[in-house]
Amino acid sequence: MAQLTSADTSAGGLGTRQARWAFLFVWACGLAQGFVGGAFTAAPKAWLLVLLCALAGALLLTTPGNRPLRPAPAGTLIVVAGLVAVAGVWLARGVEDLWVVDFAAYLVSFMIVRGNTAGGAVGCMLVLGIVAERMASLQVPVYDWMAVLGIPLGSVAAAVIWRLVVGWIVRQERLHRSEEMRSAERTQAAVEAVTTSQAELAAIRAQVEPLLARVADGDVVDAELRAELTYVEAAVRDRIRAPHLNHPVLVEAIGRLRQSGVEVVVLGEVSAAGSPISDDLAAAVSAGIGAVQAGRVTIRTFPEGRSATASVVIATATATHQLQFSRSGELLRHA
Secondary structure: OOOOOHHHHOOOOOOOHHHHHHHHHHHHHHHHHHHHHOHHHOOHHHHHHHHHHHHHHHHHHOOOOOOOOOHHHHHHHHHHHHHHHHHHHHHOOOHHHOHHHHHHHHHHHHHHHHOOHHHHHHHHHHHHHHHHHHHHHHOOOHHHHHHHHHHHHHHHHHHHHHHHHHHHHHHHHHHHHHHHHHHHHHHHHHHHHHHHHHHHHHHHHHHHHHHHHHHHOOOOOOHHHHHHHHHHHHHHHHHHHOHHHOOHHHHHHHHHHHHOOOEEEEEOOHHHOOOOOOHHHHHHHHHHHOOOOOOEEEEEEOOOOOOOOEEEEEEOOOOEEEEEEOOOOOEEEEO
């Protein structure tokens, strides 16, 4: 099933070396039957022409490739099969010599298998019509009609069923592969989510573990240690609340403000959580808050679709200022 694709099945397997050898084997069996039965003694030259046409038809039908026959070879094959059928019904001495008519029916019916559905249908009607016309002109009994038309009609039915079954198999395989691909994507997304989560937890652990170890070891929780705990707690909260703002340059600038006593609040939109800010934007925001010495700073990102990507509100005892930046770090507003 690894090679079961539309390209590999459009020819119904008839564009392969194995199919060519199979048809050559059937042709050779008919040739041997004719020799054993003495069918070629009456008109050897005519039979030679018929056999060569049948051989050419087999080679045309099994032209290497994974696509249906092109219009020119397909049309030629229909003509060749018609000639073989005409010669076969006129040269045959009896039902036992009609194997060549059966072969002509194989050629046109298996055009349907190859994917030349319209050409195969026309060829089947042509061959069956030739045989039926000859049978009607001879006024043969019903039993002979069944004996002569049984194999050609059976080959047509088999070809149609073959094509339908192959099409169904391909559709089922496509559905299976689509589901398999979706399952693989879900699995990959889950693996990536777990990996990202583990990496984030490791980074958070690296931040908080030293301070927690000091507390566990019995260090005095004085003002300095409480301040450090507060800074680390705020940094962890920022990572969880707005992971897309976790840029080293911006994190360092926020840390300096907090250590100097400035209250910093970081907010982020869920729609922007998967898009980390650029280096230019992180540098621009850091520069915008670098001179703040007191008060409150609120850093926020906007939902996607707006001209501004981030804003900074600086509130001091005397005034409030707002800065808005684009994704590239350009200052859009200073109010």
